[in-house]
Amino acid sequence: MNDQRKDILDLLAEGKITATEAEQLIAALEPALAPAAVGLDARPKGRPKYLRVLVDTVENGEPGRVNVRVPLQLLRAGVRLAALIPPQALGRANTELGKSGIPVDLTQLRPEQLEALVEHLDEMTVDIDQPDAKVRVFCE
Amino acid sequence: MPQLVTVRIGRPNGRPIRIWVPVLPLVLALSPLLVLAVPAAxxxxxxxxxxxxxxxxxxxxxxxxxxxxxxxxEQGRTAVHVAIR
Structure with a gap:
């Protein structure tokens, strides 16, 4: 038990403060206690290893399900593959993307940036709920 | 390195097809092709x-x-499962 909380309860037990006062004092302590508690809960139980994609659909009255589990290590390796794409190919891809109305310059994408993106994927959760489809993307 | 690839194909009519592919023996069997593929790469x-x-x-x-x-x-009674171990 927290020392300050114990002191308050002792004061209450000794009759020096009323129950209402004790409640107010404990409530005043809550913000100070909260970060520590959150910190303990937020501590990662272990680094996620997999990216999961779950899709449940109903198509023509038939239920469909997609369940994909991709090791994050595979994504990291894939990011390194992106660094091997020849500049000519990136140029062509940029041109085609531009024609499709997506003005992205792939030559500006650095492997470090992509790796940082993969590193932070474990904090991402996507939930899409529609009457005929449900999509969940998360790391585990 | 993967050791085993498991493929299961469920069909609407009939028993599902299960295939276990041991990767190492397969790589050894295909090693002559790999010897050609690596220099090409x-x-x-x-x-x-x-x-x-x-x-x-x-x-x-x-x-x-x-x-x-x-x-x-999975779609209706048709299903494909692929697992790499």
Missing amino acids: VVACLRYRVSAVQALSTGWRVVGALPGARFDL
């Missing part, structure tokens, strides 16, 4: 000015990261 790397060593090591990383991957697709 190196030539392609040189042609496109990509570091052959980096390309091979990245390729190996990708293969090494495959274990644990799983793909399950």
Whole structure:
């Protein structure tokens, strides 16, 4: 038990403060206690290893399900593959993307940036709920 | 490196097809082709000015990261499950 909380309860037990006062004092302590508690809960139980994609659909009255589990290590390796794409190919891809109305310059994408993106994927959760489809993307 | 690839294909009528593919024996069986494929890959790397060593090591990383991957697709009574161990 927290020392300050114990002191308050002792004061209450000794009759020096009323129950209402004790409640107010404990409530005043809550913000100070909260970060520590959150910190303990937020501590990662272990680094996620997999990216999961779950899709449940109903198509023509038939239920469909997609369940994909991709090791994050595979994504990291894939990011390194992106660094091997020849500049000519990136140029062509940029041109085609531009024609499709997506003005992205792939030559500006650095492997470090992509790796940082993969590193932070474990904090991402996507939930899409529609009457005929449900999509969940998360790391585990 | 992957050891075993499991494929299960569920069909609307009939029993599902299950296939277990042991990767190492398969790689050994295909090693003559690999002996040809690796130099071809190196030539392609040189042609496109990509570091052959980096390309091979990245390729190996990708293969090494495959274990644990799983793909399950189901639609009605048809299903395909692929698991890499």
